Each structure stands twice: as structure tokens, then as C-alpha cells.
Amino acid sequence: MHSLRNSNLADSNSEKRNNRRWVNRYQTGNFLKRNILAALLSAVACMPAISAELPVPALVVPAVQEHHVGKIVFVELVTPDIAAAKQFYGGLFNWTFHDIDTKMGKYTEALMNGQAVAGFIHRPVAANQHKQPAWLSFIAVRDVDAVKKAAVEHGGKVLYEPHDIPDRGREAVFADPQGAVFAVLASTNGDPADVLAANGEWIWSSLITVDPDTDAAFYQDLFDYEVFELPAGPKTQHLMFASENFARASANSLPSDKAITPPHWLNYVRVDDTAKMAAKVIALGGHVLVEPRIDRHGGKVAVVADTSGAPFGLIEWPDTEIKEISK
């Protein structure tokens, strides 16, 4: 009896121990499940916050050590309609696009053969606002704040104070003494290599301004450009800015009806047939502002505007040298 009672007691204790183990296992399992679930829920809840803060892409991937002060290294278009811009530039140059949602709004990276060629930034325009969508040129610098100081000292205006863009670098936006708007960028990952642009890529830039002399001094102070005077038409000036023994941009007098067009930077995309591409611009809903015409190097150049009115240039640059055609 005693032994039976002992045996029953032992069984009962063993059962209790088993039950406790089971309860512990059950509780541990539940604890893990619930906390993993909680962590997952937290992560899911935070996804919009994370994706909303994706930075704009770096200028150069992978990072390089080269810097080309004075080179126009990037352009960005501010537009009220990114979808229309994608349709237009995709149709014209076969650019492809990569959309990035950021807290500051929609940003679209435009690519040509996998290389970043431009950025589109969405900004709404109210019906009563008269805003001009435009391409903004970014000129490479090493020290944005030092350039800001020089710009202000030489008659420029700060339109957007120097600020850091994650992954991209430090940038600022200025107006030169004549009012033409440009940006400077100290790229975190270095600057794009000095190579010949392919068709569909930006190849050249012009500053169209009231007083090329004054502006040349201004930009020389900022970027240490060499300045060359080139032959020009009657009552006009044509200067060329160079750095590192490469031509970087031209400075031209505003045409005779300069009261209508404000001073501005104009960027050109390399094309194989300017006339054909100008016709394509019209077919896509854009406009031709300056009809295709022979330029200094023998190739044709034209000025066009996209569907939102942002002007840009088209320029031929044949691979083989061609003789300059009489002006």
C-alpha cells in the first residue's frame, strides 16, 4: 500500500513536472511567436517611413576619385507633370526611368543605356501661377560654401542655400549677375568621367546672357575657367569657358529680342540628326524655338521645348571630323 501510494505519488509528481515542462514550452513558443509577430508588424508599419526617405541616387556609381571643377555634371528638370515628361523624353531619346518616392516628393531618375542622364522633380503649379519649367544645370565644385561666398561677392544671388543631399553631395542654387540660374554640386561619389557623350546624352551647354563679358568674369571667379573669345555675328559675343583643357560651355549674347527671353543656361543633347529630332519633338507635343541651323563645327543645332515648355538644345556631333561650313 505504502509502496503503491509512493508509486502513485511519484506518478503524480512526474505528471506535474511534465505538465510544467509542457506549459513552459507552450509559453515560450507563444512568447516567441507573439514577439516575432509584433516585430514584423512594427517593420511593416514602418515601411512607408523607410521608403519615403530613400535618397536621390548618387551621381556616380561606384564612387570615383575624379573631380572636374567647372564641368556641367548633371541636369534636373522641375516639372508639374512627371508622367508627361517621361512620355516625351522617353519617346524622343529612348530614355528609361526609375521612380523614387521621397518625402520631398516624386523624383524620377532618367537613364540612357543604364547611365543616369537626368533627374525629374515634381512641383505642382497652381492655375494662377506663371511658372516656367526649366532644366537646371549643375556645375561641379569641391567646396559649395566657398563658391557661395565668391558668388555673393561677385554679384550673384543665392536662390537656395548650400545643403546636403544624402548620397548625392552638397549643392546650392544661384543666379548670376544677369539673372541666369545655375546650381553647383560637390558630388559625394566624385564626378562623371570626361568622355564623349553618346547620342541621347547631354553634350554641351550655353549661357545665353545680356552681358557675356561680365558673366565670364563672374564664372571665372567661381570655377577658374579659361576664357576664349571666338568669332561671332554682328553685335553679338561668343565666349568659350574651358577647364582641364576641355571646353565646358559657351557664353553668348542674347539675341536681338533679348527683352523677351531672360538670361538662361541652355543644355544640349547629342543627336545624330537634328532636323529629324526636331520633327519628333513636334510629334510628341513639344515645340521648336530655334529651327535647325548649321553651327560652327558643321553640325546642326536647334532649340526646342518639351510639353511643359522647358527649353533645351539638340546638337549633332558626328564621330568623324567634318569641315566647318561657312557661316
Next chain:
Amino acid sequence: MITIFWRKSLAIAVLGLLVLPLTACVVAGGGYGYDGNASVGVDYYEPVGGVYGVWGPGYQVGPYRDGGHFHGGNGVHPYRSAAPGRSVPSIPSHSRGRH
């Protein structure tokens, strides 16, 4: 016992909700200095233009292809002209991957 587990779970979930967005900010570099306005430098800066200028005869904008010697600046300018005899630079001539 189960109530304690739920409390712990809830506490972790709330902690996760509070901490992860902060982590995301750190990862993204603190955002763009969001201030409710344009946060990358681009905006509608250009004055509204009317008719684009008419480029008359001799109006040229493109780069030189083959240089040629610079003969020096004529007259007095507010900028420093390139040295006389200096070859006028062109744009880069090497294609990507061949330089």
C-alpha cells in the same frame, strides 16, 4: 500569465514603432532637411519667357571640334583671357570605356 505576454508583446510592438522610423532616418542620412518647402535645390526659378530669341546669321553656340590657335582677347575685359597662342580646347573625344 497570458496577459503578461500580451503586455510584453504590445510593449515591443510600440517600441518597434517608435525606434524603427528613427533608424530609417539615420540610414537615409536624416532626410533632405525637410522643411515643407523644396528640399532639393530644384524649383521654378526661371522667369517666364515669351518668344524665344531669334538666332540671326553668324550666331553660333557649339564647341570647336579641332581647336585652332587662340589669337588673344581683343580689348579690355573684366575677365582674364586665355593666353595668346593657346589652342582652343574642344569637348572630350574618347567614348565611354575607351579612355
